[in-house]
Amino acid sequence: MEPVPVVLGVGGGIAAYKAAELARALMERGCTVETVMTAAAQEFVQPLTFAALTGRKVITSMFGARTADEVLASSVEHIAVAQRNRVLVVAPATANLLAGFAHGLAGDFLSTLYLAFQGRVVLCPAMNTAMWEHPATQENLATLRRRGDLIVDPEAGELACGTVGVGRLADPQRIAAFVMRALDDRRDLEGETVLVTAGPTREPLDPVRFISNRSSGKMGYAVAEAAAARGARVILISGPVTLPAPDGVTLVHVQTAREMYDAVMSHLDEATIIVKTAAVADYHLADVPPQKVKKTAMRLSLELDPTPDILAEIGRHKHDQLLVGFAAETENVTAEARRKLKSKNCDMIVGNLVSHSDGVGFESDNNEVVLVTRTGETIPLPLASKLVIAGQILDHILKLRLALHASQS
Numbered sequence: 373m374e375p376v377p378v379v380l381g382v383g384g385g386i387a388a389y390k391a392a393e394l395a396r397a398l399m400e401r402g403c404t405v406e407t408v409m410t411a412a413a414q415e416f417v418q419p420l421t422f423a424a425l426t427g428r429k430v431i432t433s434m435f436g437a438r439t440a441d442e443v444l445a446s447s448v449e450h451i452a453v454a455q456r457n458r459v460l461v462v463a464p465a466t467a468n469l470l471a472g473f474a475h476g477l478a479g480d481f482l483s484t485l486y487l488a489f490q491g492r493v494v495l496c497p498a499m500n501t502a503m504w505e506h507p508a509t510q511e512n513l514a515t516l517r518r519r520g521d522l523i524v525d526p527e528a529g530e531l532a533c534g535t536v537g538v539g540r541l542a543d544p545q546r547i548a549a550f551v552m553r554a555l556d557d558r559r560d561l562e563g564e565t566v567l568v569t570a571g572p573t574r575e576p577l578d579p580v581r582f583i584s585n586r587s588s589g590k591m592g593y594a595v596a597e598a599a600a601a602r603g604a605r606v607i608l609i610s611g612p613v614t615l616p617a618p619d620g621v622t623l624v625h626v627q628t629a630r631e632m633y634d635a636v637m638s639h640l641d642e643a644t645i646i647v648k649t650a651a652v653a654d655y656h657l658a659d660v661p662p663q664k665v666k667k668t669a670m671r672l673s674l675e676l677d678p679t680p681d682i683l684a685e686i687g688r689h690k691h692d693q694l695l696v697g698f699a700a701e702t703e704n705v706t707a708e709a710r711r712k713l714k715s716k717n718c719d720m721i722v723g724n725l726v727s728h729s730d731g732v733g734f735e736s737d738n739n740e741v742v743l744v745t746r747t748g749e750t751i752p753l754p755l756a757s758k759l760v761i762a763g764q765i766l767d768h769i770l771k772l773r774l775a776l777h778a779s780q781s
């Protein structure tokens with residue numbers, strides 16, 4: 373998908389700092405972000421924060437220009453900003469901003485932009501619970517909804533004012549995913565059930581220790597989010613990670629390779645596409661002691677048994693499902709990916725070099741991979757955010773399926 377131009381309106385509330393995280397989350401999903409801050413927002417966060425994050429000038433006032441020419445140019449800037457962006461996201465949308473939008477007030481740059489804006493509008497309210505529940509706010513929201521604005525409701529939790537209730541700005545990752553779903557009108561995965569595995573597994577050594585690996589789950593969660601945005605039913609089987617569940621995805625938590633195996637096998641028949649991103653432990657301790665192992669001065673040896681190879685097992689039994697494995701390699705990534713493609717009877721392997729530390733592979737927000745396919749193609753996907761890479765992997769999965777069907781008919 374082409375980069376989506378988004379204008380982010382930041383209102384004056386304590387949650388303004390979270391708008392910086394939202395700008396980042398939108399950029400990770402392939403958006404360009406231009407920021408407009410109200411005067412009140414600038415009391416909470418410096419415009420420089422957004423300028424540094426987005427690499428773009430931040431609009432802070434209607435008439436900030438000095439010379440007559442600049443004033444003239446800036447007087448139509450809200451129209452230019454409205455025309456060059458596809459989405460206006462306002463976060464935090466304060467009670468005052470919502471009231472202004474609902475009543476068509478145009479007292480500053482952001483509210484003027486709102487009136488001039490003809491693309492999608494996503495409003496993300498955040499305020500104290502009493503203000504949120506006040507009939508004036510609720511009536512303003514009803515007006516805005518009726519006109520077609522999309523609202524990302526605030527979450528419940530502890531608020532900056534010390535009370536607990538509804539009013540906290542929705543999680544920035546959730547807002548960004550919502551924006552992408554609102555924009556991505558491709559429903560090319562509708563009717564598909566995509567089974568994704570993500571994260572590491574944890575193999576216990578005793579009740580307090582385990583063997584695991586560096587997988588954060590980001591790559592797998594990105595595939596799940598991207599597939600759901602394009603209309604798929606998604607079952608995400610995840611090892612222990614700290615990521616929030618993507619909206620609209622059925623999340624199954626597991627700890628060990630054996631639990632992941634059982635969960636995958638119990639959902640396998642429902643799946644039309646299987647994407648095995650998880651970094652499954654290859655070995656485990658078969659007999660885990662019931663009590664914590666005591667430290668001694670002696671060398672400790674562990675005898676480990678292989679875990680079930682879930683991907684290979686699916687490869688042995690799959691019917692007309694499309695099977696995609698990953699290969700995390702520290703060298704010869706394409707050759708190893710091709711070897712695993714054959715030995716595990718996959719349709720595609722996503723080769724991922726994980727040896728270097730320049731911001732790809734495990735834990736990072738970005739990745740750079742090579743796809744090898746059953747049809748003999750080798751397709752490098754250059755450095756991009758994991759969310760963008762996830763979308764590209766799905767594009768290639770759909771192309772591959774067409775090619776496989778064509779070759780069978």
Ligand code: PMT
Binds near residue numbers: 588
């Ligand atoms: O989670 P992140 O921090 O975002 O990092 C992403 C990633 C680097 C983990 C991901 O991009 C990746 O490369 N995943 C595969 C990790 C891996 O375990 O690779 P492998 O080459 O050891 O395994 C090959 C394939 O077999 C994988 O699809 C794996 O899920 C599968 N496997 C492995 C062992 C096993 N017992 N069962 C399996 O199904």
